[in-house]
Amino acid sequence: MESATVAVSHADHHHGPPEANQSSRIDRQTLGILLFIVSEVMLFGAFFASYFFLRVVVDPPSWPPHPYELPVAVAGMNTAILVSSSFTIHYALESIRRGNRNGLKLGLVATWLLGATFLFIQINEYVHLGFSARDLSFGSIFYSLTGLHGAHVFVGLMLLSFATIRAFRGHFGPEEKDHLGVEVPGIYWHFVDIMWLVVFVTVYVL
Amino acid sequence: MAAAIKNPGWWRGLFGAVAFGAFGFGLVIALRAISDLPLYQTEQTGYPHVIVPAITAPLGFLWGFGCFDYWLRWAAGLPTIPDDHSQHGAKSWKDYFKFNTDHKVIGVQYVVTTFIFFFLGGLMAMLIRAELAQPGTQIVEAATYNSLFSTHAVLMIFVFVIPVFAGLANYVLPLMIGAPDMAFPRLNALSFWMLPLAGILFIGSFLAPGGAFDAGWTGYAPLSTGAPLGQSFFNLGVQFAGASSIATALNFLVTIITMRAPGMTFWRMPLLVWANLSTSLLVVAATPFIAGVQFMVLFDRALHTNFFDFGAGGDVISYQHIFWFYSHPAVYIMMLPGFGIVSEVISTHARKPIFGYRLMALALIGIVVLSYSVWAHHMFVAGMFSWLRVPMMITTLLIAVPTGIKIFSWLGTLYFGKIHTYSTAMLFALAFIVTFTIGGISGVMLGMVPIDIHVSDTYFIVAHIHFVLFGGSVFTIFAGVYHWFPKMTGRMYDEKLGRVHFWGTLVGTWGTFIPMHWVGMDGMPRRVADYAEQFGNWNLMISAFAFLLGAVQLVFVYNMVVSWRFGPKAGANPWRANSIEWQVSSPPPIFNSTEIPRVVGGPYEFGIPGAKHAIMAGEGTEGAEVPAGEKSVVGTSP
Amino acid sequence: MYGRLPIVKMLLVTIALTVVISAVMVPINWNGQGASTAAPKIDHLLNVMIVLSSFVFSLVMVMLFYALWKFKAKPGDESDGEPIHGNTRLEIAWTLIPTVIVLFAGGYSWKVLDDIEDPVKDHLTGSVFSQQYAWSFAYPGKDYVWSEGELHVPVNRQIQFKMHAMDVIHSFWVPEWRIKKDNVPGITTTAIVTPDKVGTYQLVCTELCGFGHATMRAKVVVESPSKFKEWVDGLEQKLPEPYMDVLKEESVTNPPALGAGGA
């Protein structure tokens, strides 16, 4: 069946469900993504719990164990890149709120590029670290925490791609309900950023 | 054929599974080829060429089946197929085998699928009992026996009890709060279709070299990290089942918070809605922990990381902490929705408002909060930090308080009521109170460290598990299925057969699981295929009752299947209940009602002349003047 | 508007039922024979709990069956019950009473736990090694002699077992001692017990450890100190190398394993 015919027959006799009563100020999509983030935080929590056991409870003589080292400076720079992308996505959202379509596109593309750069640098870091996930529990938890976060950056980039494609196809508008497709990935992106700060501080700094 | 592949459905699903599976397989082989590794790694924990396809093939099926079609078009900014509701509602039985976004269809799909898994898990229980009927080896080797009880428990927990509650609530919860559907209908359908995939992975592990996973449902490391391939199927199946239940929980939460009918304040929600609200809070925040820990096991197995390898700085006990941080809340995930069902059934059949409604709701929240603080009661003898035992003991024991509030409030509800026991649902609800109290009391005993030191990992635990899970959860599931059967199918089940099922189940449960306490305290460990002579007679008796218990379940199946097809028509409100789902036709009209109902009072206002819970479409607004007894005007279907 | 309940009578029946259930259940020796100083304490705790539980259970039963007997609808009665929504005093009561009961149970358990785990100066130390699917034991003294599948201990002397698992988790349980403790690879766990009856018992593995789990047993012999000394002196075998390595790390709960394996 082609979508066109569906659309025609659909227009003929519409008998959809009654509009649901909105019983809360928050809209479904936003609440949905917030709850999803809660469960994501807990997923990270499982790995942080493991980190705690491996580092504090097992209590190896040194951490990172000799002779491994972590490139704190590179990661710090990467942190700056990711944090700045939170501002660009905010700029994109503010732009569409004011009806500035070009600002929206600019903000989205910039965010996407910053995120991709972050991911690229991180993969590059993996290649040059000199230890693998098989090297002691330290290697395992290091790669799984940063890798889990990397996977989230990747998912975030996918969501941003959707939003970007749709922005270039002329979707979205200043009305609150017309730019949920930017706002919701944006919330997720902020979460990915904040999560990185926690991962960075725990894994690299402390 | 070409058309079949183009349109979402079983054929394209099959194609997707094969294609994605082949892709995953090819990817592994290709990567190993360029890395100069042997193409097939078949050490017992390895098998990447099986594990990766076991992830990609299910995803391919979901894609082919049409779970993502709408989203992919939406994401690409293409015009989405306007919602013609062709994926909504069921006009024939065939519609139950499609990607369907109607919460009522999904509810039925859930309940039927999960009961199939219940019977498969039950069949394994029968094999377990056959093996244990006498000391020595009867029918299976020790290794196979370990696989049997592991899959038994996993099927029962992950693809029966947890999702069957999601299914029942899927059907009735949107109706109860006056919503036309769930908040995210497509996500809802996706959640359902992930479930059979999880079940297939669990059962499919029997085909793996080395047999099905056999490290118990708890899969403790390092036994699980070194176990044969089947264990990886467990690790992966849990991911699908877990993703499914997280998505459903999220859906319930958003539905309950944002889609209640006008006038439905939190304090006017039926307790089933409260129960699912609490359960969903547990699922959203606890289930990721089991996902995380099973990933770690999978990584240790397949990628040779060292989370649980003590020789390389790993920590064996951390597995148990992370696992139980999910799995204790999980036991409440398996109980709270049942509490909700029992509240509905008891109030309706006692013709009384729930006694202490607000405290009932608060007790649920109290259990949610407390259940995050008791996980280590499963580890009293595990060699964990010994200082953690006493605090965990106190919090564990305190859980008896909110649970007790619920038990006593149900009893209070019966007083000065008009108790009808003609419905099998009510019988199960009442039997639940007694049986669960016993299971809870044995739980409190386990919570006391010195007693637990003696009985931990014995049949006393097995007795506790089944008293709370069978006498608790499963009794409430039966109550729920009988209670809403007329609503779901439009037909009545046979009460006589219902009674046979009820009494058989009650006697079977007590006969099977009471003596387990005794043999456990007397020295019989759990998870053994063979045991000391002295326990032979008791075990024979246990097995006999277990077979009785199994046999009466067939009566249940017969009753359900035949009544669904041939039962007498039920009418909209056979139980004369107040909540909204009973005010619409049975089965309810495709969009639940033509207009959103208006809620004007509490859900259990029995015995108050003129009181109404909700005003349905076409009923006018002068609700207060409708005389009592005539309040259940049926919502007309379009 | 509604009648009064025979509260006093119900309470009396509850208490009578409690007495009957307790009278039947308390004399039974549920946990089997006891053979350590911990056994009577744990059994006594169990008995106290049985009495409390019978009370709770009786209360639920009396409340349920009285209601079923008294408030059952007559056939054909379509009317509703009394619209009672709650009773604050009652609700407070059934929140507080269970709280008191469980806090008492918790306090008492704590005391028993402290009692049975109280270390004394003059104790023996024994080492337990578990592996799929066998137990072995080492005795200090002359450079750790060891025995396989058979544990001997002197009567009436506190023993602290240091437990080591060589592969996966196992669990050490002698039902008559009422003592159970997991053996965890990588760490040393401890169990304290004072056997007080001479005899032969069975050590049972209670943590699933593979296909041999069900048959992973060992013989435990509790004997007089002189016999015990004789037995230890008669042991020829020295603790083998790999076990010795594990034993050396006994003092650390978690060995600094970094660099040892892996890498």
Ligand code: HEA
């Ligand atoms: C539906 C599932 C369910 C439920 C609801 C419970 C409820 C409880 N469970 Fe249970 N439990 C399991 C499922 C469940 N459990 C499973 C599957 C295992 C085994 C896992 C494995 O190892 O495989 C387990 C194991 C388990 C252990 C570990 C034992 C061990 O391995 O050594 C402990 C220890 O504390 C425990 C305690 C409790 C307690 C205190 C409750 C409480 O919530 C019970 C509260 C209820 C009541 C007490 C009854 C009603 C109350 C009153 C009438 C008020 C008055 C009562 C008193 C004053 C006592 N459970």
Ligand code: HEA
């Ligand atoms: C909801 C959960 C649930 C349910 C419903 C059950 C139901 C039953 N369980 Fe299970 N069980 C567990 C959860 C559950 N169990 C868990 C968590 C464990 C711990 C596992 C572990 O140690 O890791 C366990 C372990 C366990 C053991 C201990 C194994 C061991 O430690 O060695 C035993 C032994 O008797 C047992 C027996 C039974 C029996 C007889 C039933 C009966 O109630 C089943 C009744 C039978 C049926 C419902 C099916 C009837 C079917 C037929 C007659 C065949 C018809 C077939 C078709 C139509 C295909 N179970």
Ligand code: CUA
């Ligand atoms: Cu060793 Cu079980």
Ligand SMILES: [Cu+2]
């Ligand atoms: Cu628990």
